[in-house]
Amino acid sequence: MGGRLLQDNHALDALLKVVAELSTQYPIVLVHGGGDQVDSWLATFGFSTQKIDGQRVSPKEQMPVITGALAGAVNSLMVSRAQLQGLKAVGLTLAAGKSLKFEVNTKLGAVGIAKANDGTLVNTLLQSGFVPVFSSIGQSDAGDLLNVNADLAAAAICQLVQGQLVLLTDVPGILDAEGKLISTLDGKGAQALVESGVIKGGMKVKLDAALETAAALRRSIVVAGWQQPNDLLKLMQQQAVGTCISE
């Protein structure tokens, strides 16, 4: 879930209500962002910030603030709103139980490249009826905190549990040059849209996360909008929603 969702309690509650309904039939893992909240916390602490290709440059000295926003305020709020809808939500970082392992993307500072590592914790929680709620904070082998883009974090968690990845954002899916929803997209089509500048910024990162996971799990990935929570129900009934991305 893109972090912008957390600025709209009504939309967040509506989405989590649908998630609660689905969780009676399917094990569910949530991974959330919080980019806007990080922007605002960094500004409050007097830091300037920039993104390169949709990912935040994260100097080590900013990590306490970034972690405070993502793993502290945003994650706690997400757990609290999920519990209001009856979910047995458990807040976690990506490093909990060594679920993921990380390389450092030194070009961007304390930014992690996440890979699936150990599914024991997540599977144990799921088997006991809990809903893991991950913030996108990881850690390096040296013990330093790392900032991970939430879409790439969700891709790694999805590969960990061999699940079905749904990337929920503030637009109904990937839009073409005219602003119309693209219903299906493969690697070749995606490359053309990136080269022509139609897919950029945060959406390019979602596309990378989707293509990587589609290749790893050999199944298609959906990018859809959190404004339409019923899309999740439709998706589970095998109906087409958002943009369906395949290899």
Ligand SMILES: Nc1ncnc2c1ncn2[C@@H]1O[C@H](COP(=O)(O)OP(=O)(O)O)[C@@H](O)[C@H]1O
């Ligand atoms: N082709 C595209 N289709 C839809 N959105 C796009 C496209 N290219 C860039 N974007 C931008 O990507 C944004 C979603 O990514 P991002 O801001 O990272 O959202 P989130 O916080 O939900 O992860 C959209 O709001 C839009 O501004």
Ligand SMILES: CC(=O)N[C@@H](CCC(=O)OP(=O)(O)O)C(=O)O
């Ligand atoms: C490295 C990196 O870019 N980290 C992201 C993590 C949060 C995120 O991805 O939030 P959204 O899903 O709301 O964009 C950031 O600091 O903004």
